[in-house]
Amino acid sequence: ELKVEQNPLFLSMQEGKNYTIYCNYSTTSDRLYWYRQDPGKSLESLFVLLSNGAVKQEGRLMASLDTKARLSTLHITAAVHDLSATYFCAVGPNNNDMRFGAGTRLTVKP
Amino acid sequence: ETGVTQTPRHLVMGMTNKKSLKCEQHLGHNAMYWYKQSAKKPLELMFVYNFKEQTENNSVPSRFSPECPNSSHLFLHLHTLQPEDSALYLCASSQAGNGREQFFGPGTRLTVL
Numbered sequence: 720e721l722k723v724e725q726n727p728l729f730l731s732m733q734e735g736k737n738y739t740i741y742c743n744y745s746t747t748s749d750r751l752y753w754y755r756q757d758p759g760k761s762l763e764s765l766f767v768l769l770s771n772g773a774v775k776q777e778g779r780l781m782a783s784l785d786t787k788a789r790l791s792t793l794h795i796t797a798a799v800h801d802l803s804a805t806y807f808c809a810v811g812p813n814n815n816d817m818r819f820g821a822g823t824r825l826t827v828k829p
Numbered sequence: 830e831t832g833v834t835q836t837p838r839h840l841v842m843g844m845t846n847k848k849s850l851k852c853e854q855h856l857g858h859n860a861m862y863w864y865k866q867s868a869k870k871p872l873e874l875m876f877v878y879n880f881k882e883q884t885e886n887n888s889v890p891s892r893f894s895p896e897c898p899n900s901s902h903l904f905l906h907l908h909t910l911q912p913e914d915s916a917l918y919l920c921a922s923s924q925a926g927n928g929r930e931q932f933f934g935p936g937t938r939l940t941v942l
Binding site: 723750752754760761762763764767807809811813816817818819820821822 | 862871872873874885919921927930931932933934935936
């Protein structure tokens with residue numbers, strides 16, 4: 720059974736600091752997704768990673784995928800308050816079997 | 830309307846009620862999904878429709894009944910729910926095929942009394 724584990728589940732960080740969120744998954748997949756969810760809102764797609772070694776960056780966020788290690792990272796650079804949200808990774812060998820991690824609740828403090 | 834819309838946004842129902850959730854996508858996609866997001870569990874995929882055909886039912890109780898009359902509309906019919914069914918129900922859509930990015934609606938917050 721495909722399992723997706725994120726850590727940490729809760730992250731409190733100061734503005735300006737860097738940190739990394741990790742997403743491990745249990746079975747082979749070369750497709751990984753990162754989503755953001757603000758309180759009371761829906762999921763917003765951040766990154767789609769479709770191959771080993773894929774790296775994508777948008778602003779202060781950078782995501783990477785290592786399919787051999789079954790690991791994706793979401794790196795936050797110089798955090799700002801606007802990045803406070805819950806971040807989910809999702810793995811889908813196919814769209815009929817998309818599994819989400821539990822989410823990382825990020826709080827960025829001034 | 831743009832993107833993926835869901836109605837109602839909030840719903841409170843008793844265990845003996847029958848209600849329906851509606852999802853509509855305006856993105857020209859041909860695959861649609863229902864997810865359940867509850868406080869203590871990861872997001873759970875419930876149903877998948879590709880080209881109006883159901884292709885996945887992840888052991889969802891029969892008190893949840895999906896309907897997909899066309900590629901743009903998806904319903905989730907609810908009857909005799911339990912309090913533990915209270916959750917945020919999210920609809921998503923994508924192009925059919927593996928690895929396609931899914932776009933989510935705003936969700937319906939369901940409370941079962």
